[in-house]
Amino acid sequence: MKYKIVSPRVGTPGDKFEPEAGVNVEALLSHGFIVEDTTPPKSAKTITNNPKD
Amino acid sequence: MATSTYLSNPGVSVNSVSLTDQCTSAVVTNTAEALESTAFGSTSRVFVSGLFSQEITLDLYMSYAASETYATLAALVGTTTTVKVSNTVAGLATPSATEPCFTLTGAYLEALPVINASMGELSTISITFKGGVLTTAVS
DSSP states (O other), X not given: OXXXXXXXXXXXXXSEEOOOTTOOHHHHHHTTSEEEOOOOOOOOOXXXXXXXX | OOOOOOSSOOEEEETTEEOGGGEEEEEEEEEEEEEEOOOTTOSSOOEEEEXXXXXXXXXXXXXXXXXXXXXXXXXXXXXXXXXXEESXXXXXXXXXXXXXEEEEEEEEEOOOOSOOOOTTSOOEEEEEEEOSEEEEEOO
């Protein structure tokens, strides 16, 4: 699961949050300090060998 | 002469949340429990080290605003978390020999005073994290 920082008390808002050992992620989520990052991963570029006429 | 005067430098984070601007006191205690090993023939009491027992006590201003004291601590009661204290704010992120960062991992919060109200005074609370493993980072 990936997380994104919301509160400046945790870090720079918008940055990726990587929990350190022992950090209670549920507590941070429940009070809005961080949110789950639901941004879908970029799909791989598909190169087609379809030369134009 | 070795003295340390704290004006505004120390840094405190609880569960990755910086509470430096709400904290007025932080005490980190590393205790090695004393087990008595005095035996016949001894003329003085003798002790050996037992289990280590850690404690961090914080005095904080209470605030119920979003992302403040109450929001940080409410969900931690009865659970374990990570608490960091350094003699400087910079030491939390980049510790050094003169700015050590004390990290208590697996620290248990037994109790949280949810309200401490007195007329004409800023509300403050005192909380204690117990147990866990204390590490000291100097680099």
